[in-house]
Amino acid sequence: MMSLPPSCGSCTLCCTVMKVTMPSSVKPAHTACEHCTLAGCSIYADRPDVCAEFQCLWLATQQAPQFAMPSSFRPDRCGVLIDLNAAGTVLAHCAFPSSWKRQPIHGWLLGMAQRGHNVLLHSAHADLLLKADGSTQPLRCIGVDPVTKNRVYVPEAAA
Structure with missing residues (x-):
């Protein structure tokens, strides 16, 4: 598991507030992403484009x-x-x-x-x-x- 870029620190608020459409599912806005952990994103290297670009x-x-x-x-x-x-x-x-x-x-x-x-x-x-x-x-x-x-x-x- 890779962590967030250093400039994000431990902030993962975008992982909750954003609506994210993934190939297998849609994460609604204002819902914690299933891949969001205390250490960051558990699929960081393979995260959806919308997450990588935001x-x-x-x-x-x-x-x-x-x-x-x-x-x-x-x-x-x-x-x-x-x-x-x-x-x-x-x-x-x-x-x-x-x-x-x-x-x-x-x-x-x-x-x-x-x-x-x-x-x-x-x-x-x-x-x-x-x-x-x-x-x-x-x-x-x-x-x-x-x-x-x-x-x-x-x-x-x-x-």
Whole structure:
């Protein structure tokens, strides 16, 4: 068994939050991967392409020291895995529904919303849009765009 690259350390949050389609099965989002262990991925050398190609924003920034996010933003430390989609939406995959509310990640996410970015807070329980004033708006996923492969969301209807 090979371990994760040193820059990931013991972080395996992507192994839980990501949906992974493997030849023999599909691992749903927000479900621990059967190959994820305390030592890392038990099939690391033969992991699916989607796993091999994925880099969270924290890991990607570590390759450019002038843009590197601080270690407190590492997903296993802050409870939020940040990704950007092709449209520039900030996707905050939360390990727990309130993970995004803790500092320093809350301040960073709010700052992105205040700079005009769409910030989507995604957990196993809800999808929320973080607004520039700090409030949130519940969203509902209505499908996947066939061209961009991005999920499409609409505001949740008021009850």
